[in-house]
Amino acid sequence: MAVRVAEEWLSACSGCEIAILNIGEPLVDLLDKLEFVHIPVLMDHKYYGQCGEKKELDIPEADIGIVSGAVANEEHLEVLHKMREKCDILIALGTCATHGGIPALLNCWTMDEALETIFNTPTTQKPSSYPNEGVPKLLDRVYAVDEKVKVDVYLPGCPPNPRHIVEVINALLKGDKPSLPEKSVCDTCPAIRKGKGNVKKIKRFLENAKIDPNQPIEKMQCLLEQGFMCMGPVTAAGCAIDGVPRCISAHVPCRGCFGPVKKDGNQLLDMLNALASNGVDWKSIVDRKSLLRFSGAHGRLRPTRK
Amino acid sequence: MGKVLNIQPVTRIEGHASISIFLDDSGNVKDTRLNILSLRGFEKFIEGRPAEEVPRIVNRICGICPWMHHLAANKAVDGCFGVTPPPAGHKLRELCQLIAHINDKILHFFFLAAPDFVIGPDGDYTVRNVIGIVRQAPELASKVVKMRQLSHLMLERFAGKSIHPMAGVTGGFSKPMTEDERTELLEGANTLLDFSLYALDFAKENVFSKYEDIIKNLGTIKTGFLGTVDDEGNLRLYDGHLRLMKPDGSYKDFSYEEYTDYIEEHVEPFSYAKMPYAKIWNEGFSMDINDPKGIYRANTLARINVADKISTPKAQEAFEEFREKWGRPVQNTLLYHWARLIELVYACERAIELLNDKDITDTNVRTKAKPKAGRGIGCVEAPRGTLIHDYTTDENGCILKANMIVGTTHNIAPMNMSVAQAAKSLIKEGKYNEELLNKVEMAVRAYDP
Numbered sequence: 001m002a003v004r005v006a007e008e009w010l011s012a013c014s015g016c017e018i019a020i021l022n023i024g025e026p027l028v029d030l031l032d033k034l035e036f037v038h039i040p041v042l043m044d045h046k047y048y049g050q051c052g053e054k055k056e057l058d059i060p061e062a063d064i065g066i067v068s069g070a071v072a073n074e075e076h077l078e079v080l081h082k083m084r085e086k087c088d089i090l091i092a093l094g095t096c097a098t099h100g101g102i103p104a105l106l107n108c109w110t111m112d113e114a115l116e117t118i119f120n121t122p123t124t125q126k127p128s129s130y131p132n133e134g135v136p137k138l139l140d141r142v143y144a145v146d147e148k149v150k151v152d153v154y155l156p157g158c159p160p161n162p163r164h165i166v167e168v169i170n171a172l173l174k175g176d177k178p179s180l181p182e183k184s185v186c187d188t189c190p191a192i193r194k195g196k197g198n199v200k201k202i203k204r205f206l207e208n209a210k211i212d213p214n215q216p217i218e219k220m221q222c223l224l225e226q227g228f229m230c231m232g233p234v235t236a237a238g239c240a241i242d243g244v245p246r247c248i249s250a251h252v253p254c255r256g257c258f259g260p261v262k263k264d265g266n267q268l269l270d271m272l273n274a275l276a277s278n279g280v281d282w283k284s285i286v287d288r289k290s291l292l293r294f295s296g297a298h299g300r301l302r303p304t305r306k
Numbered sequence: 307m308g309k310v311l312n313i314q315p316v317t318r319i320e321g322h323a324s325i326s327i328f329l330d331d332s333g334n335v336k337d338t339r340l341n342i343l344s345l346r347g348f349e350k351f352i353e354g355r356p357a358e359e360v361p362r363i364v365n366r367i368c369g370i371c372p373w374m375h376h377l378a379a380n381k382a383v384d385g386c387f388g389v390t391p392p393p394a395g396h397k398l399r400e401l402c403q404l405i406a407h408i409n410d411k412i413l414h415f416f417f418l419a420a421p422d423f424v425i426g427p428d429g430d431y432t433v434r435n436v437i438g439i440v441r442q443a444p445e446l447a448s449k450v451v452k453m454r455q456l457s458h459l460m461l462e463r464f465a466g467k468s469i470h471p472m473a474g475v476t477g478g479f480s481k482p483m484t485e486d487e488r489t490e491l492l493e494g495a496n497t498l499l500d501f502s503l504y505a506l507d508f509a510k511e512n513v514f515s516k517y518e519d520i521i522k523n524l525g526t527i528k529t530g531f532l533g534t535v536d537d538e539g540n541l542r543l544y545d546g547h548l549r550l551m552k553p554d555g556s557y558k559d560f561s562y563e564e565y566t567d568y569i570e571e572h573v574e575p576f577s578y579a580k581m582p583y584a585k586i587w588n589e590g591f592s593m594d595i596n597d598p599k600g601i602y603r604a605n606t607l608a609r610i611n612v613a614d615k616i617s618t619p620k621a622q623e624a625f626e627e628f629r630e631k632w633g634r635p636v637q638n639t640l641l642y643h644w645a646r647l648i649e650l651v652y653a654c655e656r657a658i659e660l661l662n663d664k665d666i667t668d669t670n671v672r673t674k675a676k677p678k679a680g681r682g683i684g685c686v687e688a689p690r691g692t693l694i695h696d697y698t699t700d701e702n703g704c705i706l707k708a709n710m711i712v713g714t715t716h717n718i719a720p721m722n723m724s725v726a727q728a729a730k731s732l733i734k735e736g737k738y739n740e741e742l743l744n745k746v747e748m749a750v751r752a753y754d755p
Binding site for chain 2: 017019022048123159205214257286
């Protein structure tokens with residue numbers, strides 16, 4: 001019998017769903033073993049019955065539930081609780097679901113401050129009140145999924161690596177416990193590290209890294225050692241394809257999109273520690289808060305007190 | 307008080323929306339609403355961020371079209387810091403945008419919209435989807451899965467990531483293109499061009515000729531249109547100037563920098579998404595389907611309507627056939643799909659043109675930038691419509707304030723009107739069913755929101 005799968009997105013961009021499609025042809029083979037019972041991006045199952053007459057939101061029962069996105073409003077919360085109730089195993093897919101992701105950057109402000117800015121741009125006709133009819137109420141802040149319900153499998157990444165999605169699903173199909181990389185991006189990066197360098201200050205990424213474009217990454221000096229901020233040391237590995245972390249493959253420093261190496265790690269503190277222990281002046285980083293740009297849920301990012 | 311039908315979630319679209327259809331006591335449609343349910347706050351939370359970081363943050367607005375936000379943001383930051391990318395940097399950005407358009411159009415037409423036509427609007431919902439197509443038409447499915455994957459891998463191999471890219475950088479591009487990369491991408495682009503011509507023929511035969519009645523009527527409304535053209539009036543996706551057309555076909559051209567003189571955003575209590583409208587027409591805002599005010603549309607059909615021609619041969623041929631058959635401006639909402647496939651051909655041909663340009667492998671791809679106070683307006687045509695990012699920076703080069711008009715939002719008011727038109731013409735005297743409600747959604751899906 002096929003394994004039933006339900007998928008939902010909360011405060012999300014649909015990048016995780018595209019990552020599922022980016023599995024490519026292996027997904028077509030996987031479809032023989034899976035039965036999607038609910039996945040709004042691809043399939044027309046409705047919450048309130050197919051003609052919209054039921055009073056209570058419903059999602060079919062499933063063996064595996066996949067949730068992407070952070071939790072930012074009351075509808076997300078309702079959908080998430082229903083998913084937890086109806087799915088035996090719940091996977092938090094993508095860094096928004098596991099750590100808040102980019103949407104949790106909003107936690108640097110109160111919701112009122114955010115609304116005031118959003119509905120007061122130069123081209124906006126300022127409304128007498130913010131939208132409040134038939135739209136879900138915003139929560140006080142943006143939450144990771146496990147702040148609201150129990151999560152069984154964490155599958156981070158922005159976007160997640162399609163290969164991991166297949167591995168996790170295959171492991172679950174076999175009844176095994178899925179395993180994901182436990183190393184850091186740095187541990188998996190082939191760039192040359194010469195040890196403690198002369199870097200005293202961190203530069204902004206306003207000029208390109210030094211590398212001969214005809215040479216592989218194995219010939220490029222580590223971007224941190226070139227003086228750029230690179231969050232490889234404090235970020236969970238997993239993005240690499242063909243052995244090279246994705247951003248590094250385009251000669252661009254890592255910004256931490258797989259979240260901290262240990263699930264509860266703090267990318268900001270860990271990075272400042274890593275820099276300080278290498279003699280780099282961490283105060284040279286402009287906008288230190290944004291080192292938490294992918295992991296601002298769990299109370300890590302908060303509004304500044306005025 | 308009559309009945310309310312809630313279609314929630316609206317499915318096979320990118321994002322969170324619901325449709326409410328309000329029936330009167332005799333079961334006829336009194337009113338409808340398309341509620342846009344998500345609010346994410348990018349205009350707030352890029353405040354204070356170093357501007358050069360922003361293209362790597364705002365790409366998360368949309369995981370289907372991250373390249374569009376990434377590139378519009380890069381253009382805006384270039385403007386803030388007063389830098390111009392070298393020619394090769396400019397071309398690499400445009401090339402990536404085109405490949406992303408190709409990927410997006412295959413996704414939308416074949417994965418999201420096609421089930422309504424291939425399985426049928428009245429198909430059972432459990433099979434009226436791409437998985438149903440895989441089972442019912444495995445050859446077609448295998449082809450489209452391969453082609454979408456090819457465009458994804460072309461971006462990933464050359465630029466590191468296809469979803470949430472970072473290779474566009476302030477002042478240009480993060481790496482030059484090697485000759486090997488150029489050859490490989492050119493081969494891919496040629497394969498995609500062949501597929502795009504097949505896709506257009508497939509759709510003409512299996513969709514547009516089969517569903518003429520739906521195409522003529524479903525969701526059809528009368529509005530103006532917004533898109534980008536070059537100085538000769540050719541369709542453009544990456545750069546050019548804006549053209550705003552009135553419902554009568556007359557139009558006015560203006561530069562990106564002038565957008566605030568032309569467009570304002572209206573707010574309704576039932577949608578977190580704002581509704582841009584043509585302030586310049588001085589007629590206010592109304593979504594009355596019989597007498598709309600200030601309403602224009604964006605996205606594929608709009609761009610095909612505002613363009614005088616297309617600069618590449620196969621797309622021009624398809625454009626001429628379309629214009630001859632349907633006229634200008636075309637108001638039939640379902641023809642967004644046809645226009646989408648014409649653009650698919652253009653995007654492939656234009657990508658090949660760029661890849662045949664020897665200068666694209668020039669190693670000078672980035673102009674060094676210095677953070678400073680300034681303002682920059684970056685605009686590209688995203689698959690879902692004209693995308694505008696407008697940033698102001700402080701003396702440290704950090705964002706002071708931001709304004710963004712996202713492609714889909716231009717079509718929020720028109721989608722509301724198309725939903726009203728579709729619901730009113732389909733649901734009468736309390737008679738409704740799954741098929742009719744799905745047809746209302748088809749009017750939304752055409753806009754690829």
